Amino acid sequence: MTKETDSREIALDILLEILERGGYSHIILRQALNKYQYLDKSERAFISRIAEGTVEYLLQIDYIIDSFSNTKVSKMKPVIRTILRMSVYQLIYMDRVPDSAVCNEAVKLAVKRKFTGLKGFVNGVLRNISRNKEGLSWPNDSVRYSMPAWIVSMWEESYGRETAVTMMESFLKNKKTTVRCNLAKASKEEIIQSLRNQGAEVSESGISEAVLCIEKYDYMEGLEAFQKGYIQVQDLSSSFVGEIADPKKGDYVIDVCGAPGGKSIHIADKLDGTGMVEVRDLSLLKINMVEENIRRCGYLNIRTKVQDALVTDPDSVEKADIVIADLPCSGLGIIGRKPDIKYRMTPDALESLAALQRNILTVAQAYVKPGGRLIFSTCTINRKENEENARWFLEQFPFDCISLKGKLGEKLDSAAANRDFIQLLPGIHPCDGFFIAAFQKR
């Protein structure tokens, strides 16, 4: 077997795990890349590109295969359909791989996985697609952007087609890793220098002082700045929660759904050794993730607690200066980083999540001191979970809305243009999709 076949076989196994066994793409890919650390950087990049790209373009890829194969994708053997899917991604989106190599490698993989009898079928379908790929066209936006039709309709209805298309195009673009600097630990210059010394390309976000974009690094865990707790992987959008929370020295902050701790650590950093942040989450497994991050960053003003956010903790009632409610949500704003979310979500799940958020908000609001604040955020783009829940909250509880207009600076002004809350939209704003509302208790 050649090196190319090996890489493709690794990609095949990753995709089988994600597409046939329901694994989460970012977890499966991370596990695989850790396992194959010994491969060189370019090989790992090739594997990631095939695996991520195939998931991103799945609906479009299946449409193409169904147009050229007598057996529909849904009727194929899982291994064969996965080989075809990842090969079609290479044919359509990876110019540097010659079509003949894609077809040959696909056939070799089918044989290696004991489907010798189907090698003619695999070869025939792929060569047919390769011959006709210049003339491909899409019947609708769902296939064009590989986005389930119900999500396309929902966004077109909420934001208009032009904005919906901009968002869907943005999801398909390459995403740089963004990190937020823990500025109480090291200066930005020191952090940039450390990253560059290890070969990473670093650019500033141009919007938030503390957020950097990094590329061409090998492993996050291998970066000195990460090991020393100087940086935390966090999108620009998520970093706004800490900025808007804007804690004062000595504040007591409860983060009711806090794992893995990104926003809490930001707030602990801002408190600069004072006050206390209590990070809560549902399970010990999740809390252990927070603990690991706290250990790495070395803050003493942050602690953890396993606590179901749906159950009132009587000791916390009216104790917190700030409550962070960064709630479980449909995650439609981060499809660019976790593309399988778009296939997992359903309209029913959206309804249940919106209801879950109301229940958590009901419990969490009680922890806020009079005069204290609650910051409600989600990483989704869905009016029911976001604006509708924020308005519902204001009707139910004795809180006033803190207007966020102008809070994120000129470049992001449109995110709060006609309302008091912030809805960030990928492609329109230079970050993931994200929602933030801030309330003050009377």
Ligand SMILES: C[S@@+](CC[C@H](N)C(=O)[O-])C[C@H]1O[C@@H](n2cnc3c(N)ncnc32)[C@H](O)[C@@H]1O
């Ligand atoms: C959006 S994530 C939080 C991300 C976190 N704020 C950060 O910045 O790293 C939502 C979290 O809510 C947690 N969660 C879900 N249901 C919960 C519940 N009933 N009680 C507490 N936490 C819950 C999930 O385990 C998940 O870690």
